[in-house]
Amino acid sequence: MSNSQEREHIVWMEKYRPRKIDDCILPKKLKDTFAGIVKSGELPHMLFSGSAGVGKTTVAKALCEELDYTYILVNASDDRNIDTLRTTVKQFASSLSFNGKRKVIILDEADYLNVQSFQPALRGVMEEFSKNCSFILTCNFRNKIIDPLQSRCSVKEFKIPKDERKTLIEACYKRIVKILDAENVDYDGKALAAIVVKYFPDFRRLLNELQAFSMQHGKIDEGILSFSGDINISKLFKFLKEKDFAEVRQWIVENLDNDSAIIYRKLYDNLKGVIKSSSIPDAIRIIAKYLNTVSPDDEITLMACLIELRLTLEFV
Secondary structure, eight states: OOHHHHHHTSOHHHHTOOSSGGGSOOOHHHHHHHHHHHHHTOOOOEEEEOSTTSSHHHHHHHHHHHHTOEEEEEETTTOOSHHHIIIIIHHHHHSOOTTSSOEEEEEETGGGSOTTTHHHHHHHHHHHTTTTEEEEEEESOGGGSOHHHHHTSEEEEOOOOGGGHHHHHHHHHHHHHHHHHHTTOEEOHHHHHHHHHHHTTOHHHHHHHHHHHHHHHSEEOGGGGGOTTSOOHHHHHHHHHTTOHHHHHHHHHHTTTSOHHHHHHHHHHTOBTTBOGGGHHHHHHHHHHHHTOOOSOHHHHHHHHHHHHHHHSOBO
């Protein structure tokens, strides 16, 4: 593979991930808070909560790099086993860093960690190694993190204030323009602005969609607004209405790269006109039940939710 081909296959999200807090696109209050941590040189245990793609992991890494702290990232959605705590986490926390500074363990997507085993045990590990190691937990759903862990962390909610939304979208657009220019990708400004608004504040999803579309079409035009990467929820409802569970399962497999929370939200947003009005309260109750379920297998959990919806509700 040539050097140019290798460059094409680099994931833009990693290639252009900000390395400093000042380069992160964040609400002013959050940015000032993290800049203060860098200036102080002291990093407490932290819990970052917010929707997918808003910059939680990027900020965690940027803090470590600016503070020159040695760190590891553990993806809790993959390594949620209690053995990961006993081996990877404890071994790293117990050793000294090469530069003599603090070490940091980033537990990404910590809301996937088992609330009966991993999370309670983590509490003791955080206390045991607090003198030389800080923990940063990121999550989409703060309510899935047990209170004893939350109380040991400085909690930061990654929310976009209404009065800053326009400014942050403009900053996001300018950042995307720089990336497309660097990649020599032509773009239609109007279409680009529309796609930025569509996916904001999920910067990761936005960048992934732009990279995938540009690799297929060589440019960014209005076609991206109906790009196949989006979730076709109407197709799912059609399969459910027909009780074609084989197709429902296939739909799930084809959409597993999407955050399951986004799929549940799509279900919630599109209930009207699909099921009878009298069934909507039950539908919301069922969706909420599965949305708050911590499961080792998202595919099976989503399939169970959809089966319950179909067997419980009256479709139009």
